[in-house]
Amino acid sequence: MTKPRDERSGAAGVDPEQLWLRPAEPRRGRRPSFSREEIVAAAVALADTEGLEAVTMRRVAAQVGSGAMSLYSYAPDKETLLELMVDHVSAELTDTDPPSGDWRADLKAVAHRQRVHMLRHRWLPAALSTRRVPGPHTLAFLEHALAVLRPTGLDGAAKLEVFAQLTAFVAGQVAYEVAQSTAARCPDRAAAEARYLAAVAADGHHPELAEALAAPGRPLTPEATFTRFLDRLIDGLDTG
Amino acid sequence: MTKPRDERSGAAGVDPEQLWLRPAEPRRGRRPSFSREEIVAAAVALADTEGLEAVTMRRVAAQVGSGAMSLYSYAPDKETLLELMVDHVSAELTDTDPPSGDWRADLKAVAHRQRVHMLRHRWLPAALSTRRVPGPHTLAFLEHALAVLRPTGLDGAAKLEVFAQLTAFVAGQVAYEVAQSTAARCPDRAAAEARYLAAVAADGHHPELAEALAAPGRPLTPEATFTRFLDRLIDGLDTG
DNA sequence: TCTATTCTCGTACACTGTACGGAAAAGAGG
DNA sequence: CCTCTTTTCCGTACAGTGTACGAGAATAGA
CATH class of the missing domain: 1.10.357.10 (Tetracycline Repressor, domain 2)
Incomplete structure (x- = not known):
């Protein structure tokens, strides 16, 4: 665990406007190989079967068949991935x-x-x-x-x-x-x-x-x- | 984080009889340099001021002035240290x-x-x-x-x-x-x-x-x- | 003094989240 | 076609985690 984020100890989280009201499509650059939905679903499946502590970036990535760092194109950090998981099952x-x-x-x-x-x-x-x-x-x-x-x-x-x-x-x-x-x-x-x-x-x-x-x-x-x-x-x- | 403990994924925890009904003193071998009370109090102080995620074995050890591994003479693992903390403040x-x-x-x-x-x-x-x-x-x-x-x-x-x-x-x-x-x-x-x-x-x-x-x-x-x-x-x- | 027992803690390892940066892919403009 | 720009992909690296291991230190009984 390392959190060299710029945030200082107060509160965490990502701008909800950027997260939930996404700008749709950038239509430029390489096409994404996965979807956010797919990644979040894999994380949820992992949590359902093996518990929340099994949800690591590497294991989620392995589940969808990507490299660990690729997940960061879909969620800025693990905290956000958890938020996406919660909303997904909702x-x-x-x-x-x-x-x-x-x-x-x-x-x-x-x-x-x-x-x-x-x-x-x-x-x-x-x-x-x-x-x-x-x-x-x-x-x-x-x-x-x-x-x-x-x-x-x-x-x-x-x-x-x-x-x-x-x-x-x-x-x-x-x-x-x-x-x-x-x-x-x-x-x-x-x-x-x-x-x-x-x-x-x-x-x-x-x-x-x-x-x-x-x-x-x-x-x-x-x-x-x-x-x-x-x-x-x-x-x-x-x-x- | 690594949990190469022999426990299989079911439940965790330590035998409560050994933990809470301790055999008092063994009166043999090197005398302990710290007390369990002291260590747990340090961990509690850390959690109170900086939150639970600041409670790491190394930081608690630094607080009481010992090496990280010395804590394992007083609590078999971090999970148990948390149990001790809960009871301490109770x-x-x-x-x-x-x-x-x-x-x-x-x-x-x-x-x-x-x-x-x-x-x-x-x-x-x-x-x-x-x-x-x-x-x-x-x-x-x-x-x-x-x-x-x-x-x-x-x-x-x-x-x-x-x-x-x-x-x-x-x-x-x-x-x-x-x-x-x-x-x-x-x-x-x-x-x-x-x-x-x-x-x-x-x-x-x-x-x-x-x-x-x-x-x-x-x-x-x-x-x-x-x-x-x-x-x-x-x-x-x-x-x- | 010898020996058994206990505590101390440096080192090592597997694992974590993630910063960084280069390579790959796709569209836009020439 | 080539470039430029933008985006995604992901191997590598690093700091930090819990803790196994084992060598050394300290103490008590013989």
């Missing part, structure tokens, strides 16, 4: 029904779509955790969410805030859910952790933990927990 | 009053403490996003949270779930809040983004966005938004 969210009028139900549906979307692309919560400029597909989905929120009568800033916070909420829940499920996939690690917690509970200084581990209750499905939290959150939202 | 959360009996108020106080804690250590949301085994300080705070939840009558698994989800919620909100504030610190970037959004809004395909930007309403403070969401979440929680 295209899966843009086939939306018009709002039904019951904004709470519609908003819950929005959140559920986001959840299954993030579960399909498990790297999304991590990729969303840094600030990004919304691309066209993200904006299309935002447009839908704003339409859903229209009956609330909230003002502009409040509607945007609700959408952002809801997305952060879903990302947090999915990140936790994904962490849980990958931890459970490794039984000896899980067993070691259980032994450790049992040892802590047995030391006498953690009576509440001891009791919680002793009386576990029936196991909860992540989806049910998500739905319960989400319902509480949205049912309680003030209108106007 | 010590700031362990001076808790006993539950008042009003569990909703107590739980809101827990979340607010977590929020200011994460705002003090802005790298925490990112560090928490991967699965970690709770260390002693984290367990002490968990013990408090479980005590707070006692009046709810929830079973063990449900109480643990509520705590985990609440933590994920707070982390998500704080991550968003931090991203917002660092973006606002760079005025030309913010202006470029505003121009971009205005251009999108003006294209006629985003009427809701156009209206939201045109009627912004008065600006919201992050804390007020957090409180509103949190209250809705907790007031709506079912009891047992």
Whole structure:
């Protein structure tokens, strides 16, 4: 990792006008051998199957059959490639029904779509955790969410805030859910952790933990927990 | 980055029993020149002032005045050092009053403490996003949270779930809040983004966005938004 | 003093993002 | 046709990463 970019430690990112409102075609010079779409799709495929840490410039390039440095003709840096990836998969969210009028139900549906979307692309919560400029597909989905929120009568800033916070909420829940499920996939690690917690509970200084581990209750499905939290959150939202 | 560890791609992490329940002292061989506490504190200081990406083995070592490889006598790898950092700062959360009996108020106080804690250590949301085994300080705070939840009558698994989800919620909100504030610190970037959004809004395909930007309403403070969401979440929680 | 054990840390290696610059390809103008 | 300009392609190089290895230093028990 090296960042000899001129940017000083403040914020990063590329001019969104140059990125998303591209000047179409320069019609001069060598024709590109690849498309941005193709490269971003390869990066997404890599992240989907092997995780975000497998997305390196060299591996993406190998996937599309180019040299590593060629990618820099399509995205100015890796950070931007990640932004493109996020917007690329957001295209899966843009086939939306018009709002039904019951904004709470519609908003819950929005959140559920986001959840299954993030579960399909498990790297999304991590990729969303840094600030990004919304691309066209993200904006299309935002447009839908704003339409859903229209009956609330909230003002502009409040509607945007609700959408952002809801997305952060879903990302947090999915990140936790994904962490849980990958931890459970490794039984000896899980067993070691259980032994450790049992040892802590047995030391006498953690009576509440001891009791919680002793009386576990029936196991909860992540989806049910998500739905319960989400319902509480949205049912309680003030209108106007 | 290289991970020639024997672990196969499944899960990572170190045996928590060996990590947290350490055998005290071996009383043989060369005496350690540093303490784990000292090293972890240096890493935390680095993360607090320069961000998580400044926490490299070499920089931490330089901070405590050792060679980079010496750190591996105190933590088996960087991942573990991060776990130690998380638990280290969690010590700031362990001076808790006993539950008042009003569990909703107590739980809101827990979340607010977590929020200011994460705002003090802005790298925490990112560090928490991967699965970690709770260390002693984290367990002490968990013990408090479980005590707070006692009046709810929830079973063990449900109480643990509520705590985990609440933590994920707070982390998500704080991550968003931090991203917002660092973006606002760079005025030309913010202006470029505003121009971009205005251009999108003006294209006629985003009427809701156009209206939201045109009627912004008065600006919201992050804390007020957090409180509103949190209250809705907790007031709506079912009891047992 | 010898030996076992532990910590210290210089060196080395595989890997990262990316600056640089030359070569290749394509259109425009002669 | 040749050039000029512009754009893409990509090999090479470099600074910086986590960490394996192993030689040396320090300490405790024999």
